[in-house]
Amino acid sequence: DTAVSQTPKYLVTQMGNDKSIKCEQNLGHDTMYWYKQDSKKFLKIMFSYNNKELIINETVPNRFSPKSPDKAHLNLHINSLELGDSAVYFCASSQRTGTGELFFGEGSRLTVL
Amino acid sequence: SQQGEEDPQALSIQEGENATMNCSYKTSINNLQWYRQNSGRGLVHLILIRSNEREKHSGRLRVTLDTSKKSSSLLITASRAADTASYFCAPRGSGNTPLVFGKGTRLSVIA
Numbered sequence: 001d002t003a004v005s006q007t008p009k010y011l012v013t014q015m016g017n018d019k020s021i022k023c024e025q026n027l028g029h030d031t032m033y034w035y036k037q038d039s040k041k042f043l044k045i046m047f048s049y050n051n052k053e054l055i056i057n058e059t060v061p062n063r064f065s066p067k068s069p070d071k072a073h074l075n076l077h078i079n080s081l082e083l084g085d086s087a088v089y090f091c092a093s094s095q096r097t098g099t100g101e102l103f104f105g106e107g108s109r110l111t112v113l
Numbered sequence: 114s115q116q117g118e119e120d121p122q123a124l125s126i127q128e129g130e131n132a133t134m135n136c137s138y139k140t141s142i143n144n145l146q147w148y149r150q151n152s153g154r155g156l157v158h159l160i161l162i163r164s165n166e167r168e169k170h171s172g173r174l175r176v177t178l179d180t181s182k183k184s185s186s187l188l189i190t191a192s193r194a195a196d197t198a199s200y201f202c203a204p205r206g207s208g209n210t211p212l213v214f215g216k217g218t219r220l221s222v223i224a
């Protein structure tokens with residue numbers, strides 16, 4: 001069973017479109033994250049979320065929004081896509097109390113044309 | 114910031130040699146974690162060392178931590194081609210802020 005799964009794995013879309021990437025974890029963790037990895041492989045935290053607290057990296061444009069229907073899911077919605085949004089987006093989860101070890105999904109490669 | 118900075122940025126070695134990667138950070142930590150990322154895949158947790166530990170082993174991995182110098186090193190002994198990947202360190206503070214990653218060390222092990 002995949003611990004953290006993301007869909008879709010690949011997404012190609014036009015500038016200006018709105019898209020979503022879904023993430024689910026079956027580890028029973030209480031905190032989930034979205035990271036963005038650019039072409040230079042730099043991995044940047046975008047959001048962390050549990051049912052009480054959303055921490056947003058202040059550099060993330062408000063076109064990006066996390067949506068959590070329940071503890072096991074954290075979806076990423078992106079409005080009005082721009083060329084610079086092309087990247088690989090990783091979902092991760094952890095248990096808030098404990099060592100903070102992260103479990104990552106396999107990534108979703110977004111290409112904006 | 115709790116971001117770690119890995120050094121060197123890239124490392125190329127022959128199979129069977131040892132690979133050493135370093136990590137420096139700036140704030141006090143609760144633990145420090147190392148992750149591996151194979152090309153096109155997500156990060157995978159390798160090993161964690163707590164702030165009160167100085168050295169830890171796991172298989173062919175050896176991690177050291179020097180809190181006075183705010184640095185850590187990851188040693189992979191008897192490297193294999195399958196060790197080719199990027200390696201990231203992530204210092205964790207006492208709060209609940211997310212782990213922040215640097216640019217990593219790209220390790221190439223040549224068969």
